[in-house]
Amino acid sequence: MTDISGELSRLSALGVLTGQTVERVLDASGWEGERRNPAKQWATTWRRDDAHAWIQGDGPVEVEFTLWYREVEDERPDPDTYIDELYDAASAELPRVAAQLESGVLGARLETVDEDLTDGADYIDHTAWRIGDKVLLAGVKHDDTDAPVQLVVVMRGHDTGEQDDAGEWL
Numbered sequence: 001m002t003d004i005s006g007e008l009s010r011l012s013a014l015g016v017l018t019g020q021t022v023e024r025v026l027d028a029s030g031w032e033g034e035r036r037n038p039a040k041q042w043a044t045t046w047r048r049d050d051a052h053a054w055i056q057g058d059g060p061v062e063v064e065f066t067l068w069y070r071e072v073e074d075e076r077p078d079p080d081t082y083i084d085e086l087y088d089a090a091s092a093e094l095p096r097v098a099a100q101l102e103s104g105v106l107g108a109r110l111e112t113v114d115e116d117l118t119d120g121a122d123y124i125d126h127t128a129w130r131i132g133d134k135v136l137l138a139g140v141k142h143d144d145t146d147a148p149v150q151l152v153v154v155m156r157g158h159d160t161g162e163q164d165d166a167g168e169w170l
Contacts, residue, residue: 001051001067001068001093001096001097002048002049002050002051002065002067003100003104004051004065004067004153005100005101005104005105005106006029006105007025007026007029007031007065008101008106008136008153008155009104009105009106010025010028010029011025011063011134011155012106012109012131012132012134012136012155016059016060016157017060017061017062017063017134017155017156017157018059018060018061019040019041019042019044019055019057019058019061020041020042022042022055022061022063023042023043023055026046026053029048030048031046031047031048031053032046032047032048033045033046034046034047040055040058042055043055044056051065051066051067052065052066053065053066054066060156060157061156062154062155062156063154063155063156064152064153064154065152065153065154066150066151066152067093067097067151067152067153068090068093068150068151069148069149069150069151070086070089070090070148070149071148072086072142072147072148072149083142083149086142086149087124087140087142087149089149090124090125090140090149090150090151091124091125091140093151094125094126094127094138094139094140094151097138097151097153098127098138101129101136101138101153106131106136109131109132110129110130110131110136111129111130111131112129113128113129113130117129117130117135117137117158118137118139119135119156121139121141122141123137123139123140123141124139124140124141124142124149125139125140126138126139126140127139130158133157133158134155134156134157134158135154135155135156135157135158136153136154136155137152137153137154137155138151138152138153138154139151139152139154140152
């Protein structure tokens, strides 16, 4: 599984996560920009080895790294059992990812809190921390019946941020 602790450390040190600053971090870390949304000034999808990253949003952005994913195969004899097996397999990987993050370069700066840091997203299982003014979350998700089961690591600002009168992020 791809180690992203270096990228997360650099992202956590940024004041506000903007598309351009996240793009610079990913590019410097050897990620390849795969797709550029014509409405954005930065590549929105990235790939390194078997991992993917997405920059989502406009002002302060969210970065989602997909470290593990398995496609859902509807033609399986018992799709419900198969989905449960995928959930179990992804959930079994989650503690390893969390331990890697907690023992890596971010470890001393990660703060476990009692509040819900999912921002309303529905995770099968997750672990989340505060790191300064940002949220770091590792979780297992399955967005809909056609999507793969994924193990993701997400970094986003804890607050939505503020803009000055000119629309610049503070």
